[in-house]
Amino acid sequence: MTPRILAALSAFLIAGPLVPQPVAADTLFMSTQLRPIEEAQKMRDVILKDYTGKATYVPEEPAQLPVRIQAEQQGGTHTISLIGALHGELEPLTALNGIVPVDDLVTKLQDRGIPAGLLTLAKLGTAHQMYIPWMQATYFMVASKQALPYLPPGADIDKLTYEQLGDWAAAIQAKTGKRVLGFPAGPKGLMHRFIEGFLYPSYTGGLVTTFDGPATEAMWTRFAVLWKGVNPNSTNYNFMQEPLLSGDVWIAFDHVARLLDALRQKPDDFVTFPAPSGPKGRSYMPVIAGLAIAKDAPDPQGAAALIEYLTRPATQIATARAVGFFPVVKADLPADLDPGVKLAAGAIARTEGSRDAKPALLPVGLGTHGGEFDKVMLDTFQLIVLRGMQPHDALAREAPILRKIMTDTGAPCWAPDPPSTGVCAVP
Amino acid sequence: MRRSVLTPYLLIAPATIFLAVLFVVPLLQTVALAFHTGGSFSFGNFTRMADDLNFNDAVANTFEVVLLAVPLQLALALGMAMMLRHVRRGRDIVLWVWSIPLGISDLAAGLVWLAILTDRGYLNTLLFHLGIIAGPQSWLTYETPVALLVAIVMAEMWRATAIVLVILAAGVQLVPKEYNEAAEVFGATPWQRFIRVTLPLLRPSIQTALILRTVLAFEMFATVMTLGGRNFPVLMSEAFNWQYVQQDYGVAAAYAVVVMAVSLGATLIYLRVLRTPAAQLS
Numbered sequence: 001m002t003p004r005i006l007a008a009l010s011a012f013l014i015a016g017p018l019v020p021q022p023v024a025a026d027t028l029f030m031s032t033q034l035r036p037i038e039e040a041q042k043m044r045d046v047i048l049k050d051y052t053g054k055a056t057y058v059p060e061e062p063a064q065l066p067v068r069i070q071a072e073q074q075g076g077t078h079t080i081s082l083i084g085a086l087h088g089e090l091e092p093l094t095a096l097n098g099i100v101p102v103d104d105l106v107t108k109l110q111d112r113g114i115p116a117g118l119l120t121l122a123k124l125g126t127a128h129q130m131y132i133p134w135m136q137a138t139y140f141m142v143a144s145k146q147a148l149p150y151l152p153p154g155a156d157i158d159k160l161t162y163e164q165l166g167d168w169a170a171a172i173q174a175k176t177g178k179r180v181l182g183f184p185a186g187p188k189g190l191m192h193r194f195i196e197g198f199l200y201p202s203y204t205g206g207l208v209t210t211f212d213g214p215a216t217e218a219m220w221t222r223f224a225v226l227w228k229g230v231n232p233n234s235t236n237y238n239f240m241q242e243p244l245l246s247g248d249v250w251i252a253f254d255h256v257a258r259l260l261d262a263l264r265q266k267p268d269d270f271v272t273f274p275a276p277s278g279p280k281g282r283s284y285m286p287v288i289a290g291l292a293i294a295k296d297a298p299d300p301q302g303a304a305a306l307i308e309y310l311t312r313p314a315t316q317i318a319t320a321r322a323v324g325f326f327p328v329v330k331a332d333l334p335a336d337l338d339p340g341v342k343l344a345a346g347a348i349a350r351t352e353g354s355r356d357a358k359p360a361l362l363p364v365g366l367g368t369h370g371g372e373f374d375k376v377m378l379d380t381f382q383l384i385v386l387r388g389m390q391p392h393d394a395l396a397r398e399a400p401i402l403r404k405i406m407t408d409t410g411a412p413c414w415a416p417d418p419p420s421t422g423v424c425a426v427p
Numbered sequence: 428m429r430r431s432v433l434t435p436y437l438l439i440a441p442a443t444i445f446l447a448v449l450f451v452v453p454l455l456q457t458v459a460l461a462f463h464t465g466g467s468f469s470f471g472n473f474t475r476m477a478d479d480l481n482f483n484d485a486v487a488n489t490f491e492v493v494l495l496a497v498p499l500q501l502a503l504a505l506g507m508a509m510m511l512r513h514v515r516r517g518r519d520i521v522l523w524v525w526s527i528p529l530g531i532s533d534l535a536a537g538l539v540w541l542a543i544l545t546d547r548g549y550l551n552t553l554l555f556h557l558g559i560i561a562g563p564q565s566w567l568t569y570e571t572p573v574a575l576l577v578a579i580v581m582a583e584m585w586r587a588t589a590i591v592l593v594i595l596a597a598g599v600q601l602v603p604k605e606y607n608e609a610a611e612v613f614g615a616t617p618w619q620r621f622i623r624v625t626l627p628l629l630r631p632s633i634q635t636a637l638i639l640r641t642v643l644a645f646e647m648f649a650t651v652m653t654l655g656g657r658n659f660p661v662l663m664s665e666a667f668n669w670q671y672v673q674q675d676y677g678v679a680a681a682y683a684v685v686v687m688a689v690s691l692g693a694t695l696i697y698l699r700v701l702r703t704p705a706a707q708l709s
Contacts, residue, residue, distance in 0.1 A: 177562075178562075185657070186656055186657065187652070187656045187657050232565055232568035232569060232570045232571075233546060233565055233567070233568055235568065235569055235656065235657050235658050236567060236568070236656050236657075236658070246547060248546055248547070248563070368674050369674075370674075371672045371673040371674045371675075372673045372674075372675060374672075375672070375673050379479075379480055382480065382657075383480060386569055
């Protein structure tokens with residue numbers, strides 16, 4: 001290396017770090033969502049394009065967000081103004097005193113038509129509005145149109161029960177010899193979310209507090225029967241869009257992001273519908289991202305202006321189009337919207353709009369024990385449904401493990417379980 | 428003089444330090460991690476591991492694959508090495524083609540076999556065109572454990588027979604032709620020559636190949652994960668799951684210690700059973 005190049009290089013290094021630093025006038029918007037480079041770029045170039053203020057969008061790993069907030073508090077230098085994160089990620093920030101109430105914004109954004117349920121959720125159990133709902137995703141079901149003729153007589157696909165879903169799959173199996181119902185129970189699939197947010201609460205009205213008991217045993221017995229119509233390759237499926245596209249599966253449950261490819265590629269081949277209901281209603285797991293203003297934010301006005309901008313119907317539709325997260329406000333989807341995205345948006349709207357819909361949250365407050373919690377659910381499923389163990393014995397085996405996780409983390413109950421004062425108790 | 432005494436040690440020092448820092452230290456840390464829960468010495472991680480519903484399956488599956496694949500690979504590689512002896516022209520090309528799977532990563536090997544064995548894979552397409560099956564037949568599910576085991580053993584054999592072959596092929600070249608010729612003069616049949624002459628002389632190569640292959644087989648991971656996933660837990664995949672999915676590093680370390688103990692045990696057995704007789708060493 002010549003001395004001249006060396007000198008130039010050192011001058012460059014001394015001049016400043018390579019990471020772009022927000023200029024003082026910019027509002028720093030830190031988000032744990034839309035982290036992949038393509039999505040972050042769409043946020044900057046498409047979604048924030050018409051924002052008149054100056055905003056710098058910086059994605060951050062979910063685990064790093066509270067660390068960063070704490071570091072800013074301890075260091076006394078505040079750079080973050082607006083925080084975008086999932087409901088469960090914003091909750092611990094309240095405990096850290098890292099975000100401030102945004103009650104005044106709720107009145108200002110009244111005409112946006114954010115569902116009251118979502119606003120209540122965004123109070124995070126306090127008397128104040130702690131964040132403003134930003135965008136959402138959820139899980140729903142997709143069926144190939146060739147499955148529709150076998151629907152049980154009298155069944156309304158948008159109001160399906162688990163019994164009817166089982167009958168439907170059984171009817172197809174009886175007529176075609178194929179098992180065409182599919183669940184994402186592969187190593188990277190989201191089967192545990194189905195058990196936590198859909199199956200358990202729909203049958204028992206809870207998850208942790210109803211982990212064991214006669215109603216739960218009955219639920220597992222029913223589900224093991226339903227599983228007879230399930231494609232045995234389900235334990236290899238991670239993203240249901242693939243077996244749906246290949247035709248191995250005709251009816252599937254999964255997260256919208258893992259179904260969207262199938263809907264985009266063959267919108268005319270599929271229908272979408274809400275997950276089924278059980279004796280305790282139609283439980284579903286909304287994935288809600290919210291916007292919160294950081295405590296001691298350098299630019300709270302800018303943060304509020306950004307919230308106003310991001311919750312505009314036009315911005316919400318642009319978000320849906322660009323990254324596949326759906327509106328939380330009343331927004332009429334444009335006619336030229338990708339038909340696949342429209343199918344997904346329809347299923348989400350019909351899920352929320354169901355008369356018996358009951359939101360169940362992603363587990364909250366488990367910290368690093370989240371994976372073990374999911375394992376208890378999956379192990380129970382594996383023991384009863386795949387290995388044929390009696391529900392009573394399997395639940396008796398797994399309940400102490402779940403109890404230990406709850407005591408170790410001290411996590412209080414979250415919806416669907418009723419609020420608890422202390423640790424959420426396993427029966 | 429002093430300098431020449433030190434030279435060999437100085438020369439091996441970098442490698443030794445490198446191994447000590449990046450291998451022995453993490454190894455001891457792993458062992459320490461496995462035997463600690465909540466900051467004190469305990470067998471908690473091991474009880475937790477043994478109580479888990481996948482533990483017995485993982486042990487059984489790992490041993491099944493190793494006990495099936497390794498002897499088959501040895502037999503196959505021996506046969507291939509013997510045949511190679513008689514190839515005059517193009518020997519290098521044959522050896523090169525046979526060792527192609529060595530250059531392919533475990534994961535890629537798993538994906539290759541997945542493409543063959545999946546419901547709409549090449550095998551089913553072939554069987555369908557031959558009229559043997561009427562529609563997609565599953566091979567890799569929890570309902571077809573035997574087919575799944577056979578598939579994984581086949582994939583392992585395809586992927587790793589070459590390493591055994593390369594070692595044995597090198598060993599075969601070291602066996603002097605005179606012994607075989609002498610045996611032939613005394614009227615030994617080809618089979619007798621193979622059993623009585625070649626095989627004993629190949630013993631050191633076989634030992635090396637078996638140790639390498641068995642240790643690696645106990646560590647099989649990506650191929651099994653791709654083909655078997657949740658349906659076919661093995662020791663390494665469970666270690667991976669406890670580390671990255673359940674994020675319980677103690678139990679993951681316990682699994683790592685088990686894999687290490689099993690590999691060490693197998694190595695010691697090979698060293699003892701296949702030791703070269705003193706007479707042959709001279």
